[in-house]
Amino acid sequence: MARYEVTFETRFSAKHALRHYRGRTEPPHRHCFRVAVIVSAARLDRSGMAIDFLDLEKAVSAEVARLRGRYLNAEVPEFLAGRRSPSAENMAAVIFRRLEKALPKAVRLERVTIGEARGCSAACVR
Template identity: 45%
Template sequence: MFEVTIEQTFAAGHALRNYRGKCENVHGHNYRCQVTMAGDQLDPAGLLVDFVELKKAVQSVINRMDHQWLNDFPPFDSLNPSAENMAKYIYDEVLKTIPQAPGVRLESVRLWETDTSYATYRPSVA
């Protein structure tokens, strides 16, 4: 099994709904997003996925979220902008834009809110 991972950063603000504690108040984070692709076979050039293409796909999602008030940003205008929901949103959006290759899958999205706290989204395997 091979894995290829890239990381990108962005800044955004939010306030958690249905939460009691300081995170219910307006605040922001310098997020770090890690996206991992996985597969068993490399292409003829010896690559699982081109880092450049993966970075482009992730950046297209991150650029829309960067320096935004997430509570007004769809789908977080109705969905709570928790790290867990944001990781799944990034996963779903990257999946729409990343070039698909046979035997290669989007494995996971990990989103750090702080240097020591993150949420990971990985789809269930049936």
Template identity: 40%
Template sequence: MYSARVEADFAAAHFLSHYHGKCENLHGHNYRVLLWVRGESLDEGGMLADFGLLKKALRQVVSELDHSNLNDISEFRGDPSAERIARYIFTSLEKMFGEFSLDPALLWAVDVFETPTSMARYERG
């Protein structure tokens, strides 16, 4: 099994409505996002997927989140946790991979780091 990874960053604000503590207040993070693809075969050029296309797709998705208040995005329903952000990015990428000539079946996981030591992952089940 082969796997490959690209990453991108974005900055955004959020608060957690159902959390009791300092994260219920508006605050921001410099998020780091890792996009993982996985597959059993390589293309004729010996690659699982083109890094350039993966980066372009990921950058397009995170650019929509960059410098925003994540609570304003309806999919997060007032609680834009790292877990929900990871799922949102995963499903957004899954829908758009075809536009970049990428096989959606290769999409394996998305990791979202709120800090260098705190990360959530959404992966294909």
């Protein structure tokens, strides 16, 4: 049975320092991260959509707002006190877990991808 996929992409700037990177914590530095979120649905609603782009944008933007302009190591709870290193993989996982709870039941979160530099990205997938 066919499924429909919908993608929303955005960007945000934030600073991070990977922990345990080659034996130490690297110096803090900033990136303009790219975020791509893919959801799927088995059926379309009466208007012919899996999810309204505006609704998906609102949900993703709320999660990105928690990270935008922050020093992730010191200002985002999931990365505080050495809980986990703020790698692209871990950022994707944090957004995935939180976004999965915020989306309507009619859609299924499939993938959250974080791009750190041109041609370099990591994803958390279902």
